[in-house]
Amino acid sequence: MTKESIESAIKKAIKKSYNPVHIDIVNESFMHNVPKDSESHFKLLVVSNFFKNMTLIQRHKHIYSSLSEVMKNIHALSINAYDIEEFKLNPTPPSSPDCANKK
Numbered sequence: 001m002t003k004e005s006i007e008s009a010i011k012k013a014i015k016k017s018y019n020p021v022h023i024d025i026v027n028e029s030f031m032h033n034v035p036k037d038s039e040s041h042f043k044l045l046v047v048s049n050f051f052k053n054m055t056l057i058q059r060h061k062h063i064y065s066s067l068s069e070v071m072k073n074i075h076a077l078s079i080n081a082y083d084i085e086e087f088k089l090n091p092t093p094p095s096s097p098d099c100a101n102k103k
Helices: 006-018 056-066 084-089
Strands: 022-027 041-047 076-082
Touching: 006 022, 006 041, 006 056, 056 076, 076 084
Parallel strands: 041 076
Antiparallel strands: 022 041
């Protein structure tokens, strides 16, 4: 049996917790000073009405909680969580900054 990738584990947990209408997970490890094929830095875009009327901090706390086991295996997670109406108004999440430690 092969080990599940961290990206797959994130996707599975997010789908289970939020029933998203849209999910996008980008492994941004290549942008950092890590070994080739690392799974250490991710960017998450999730759209679900679960987030309706929640503050940004509440959304992030909830996502970190749902990913508690996965978070033990990664260094960084950029979160962009929207309800459906918010996403319709702004469907393009912000770009990730360059890593200061990349060689």
